[in-house]
Amino acid sequence: MFPASEVIGLAEVWAGKARSSGAVETRGGRAIRFGVQHGHNLYRRPDRDRVEAELAEKQPRHLLLTPTCKYWGRWSTFNARKNPKFLKKLTKLREREVIVVNWLMRLYKQQVDRGGEAHIEQPEASILFKRPSAQVLRKPGKYHAFRSVLDQCTTGLRDPASKAPMQKRTWIVTSSQQLAHVLDRKCVCRVPHQHLQGTVRLASGNTVRRTEFAEDFTPELAELIAGVVMRLHVIAVGRCKWI
Ligand SMILES: [Zn+2]
Secondary structure (H helix, E strand, O other): OOOHHHOOOEEEEOOOOOHHHHHHHHOOOOEEEEOHHHOOOOOOHHHHHHHHHHHHHHOOOEEEEOOOOOOOOHHHHHHHHHOHHHHHHHHHHHHHHHHHHHHHHHHHHHHHHOOOEEEEEEEOOOHHHHOHHHHHHHOOOOOOOEEEEEOHHHHOOEOOOOOOEOOOOEEEEEOOHHHHHHOOEOOOOOOOOOOOOOEEEOOOOOEEEHHHHOOOOOHHHHHHHHHHHOOOOOOOOOOOOOO
16 A cells, blocks of 8 residues: 555556646646657557556556547548548558557556556547457456546537537546546537537647647546546446446
């Protein structure tokens, strides 16, 4: 057991801006981040081994996995069907991703084995969950997960230029009944959504793809996650597991 002051509340793997970690720290908790922006190339075995060892050593209470979604989402599958050249490229990229996905699933299971909570965030219907290594999430047993459907317009995702809401329907697959409960949020917008396509100019003057802009969690979403991480006592909310 660690002294309370040394307990890590949250570890984020494949973290971009790692806003959830920031929100945990703002509330007085401790967090660690792993990913390209934090000095780890997770496509390299030595880096993956280093991350895995650090997680085993520090034993965070929550582990948030946010693997890159561009190769698994509905759009890449759709585009690949239309374009054989893209399909070839996508198949190669997915081969590289599979190694990382299998590793993330190993981290998920290790986290649950240690008695912690593990969470994966992906776009709705991501085919990542069709990988053989991810099947344990849907089957009765130790790793059988909860799944929430989160419309990110409910957590403040807006087009940076027009301020129109962006829905970005997301699956949260998690061992935590509490997080599944908090992040199950459906759209109630009365105005049209901005679709996640094309580019947009930010206040800084830089232009980014909307899909890229929407990769980072909004501060509201990070707050909701931090709220669950910092709550030590879990309230039973009677949710069903993912089938
Ligand atoms: Zn909406």
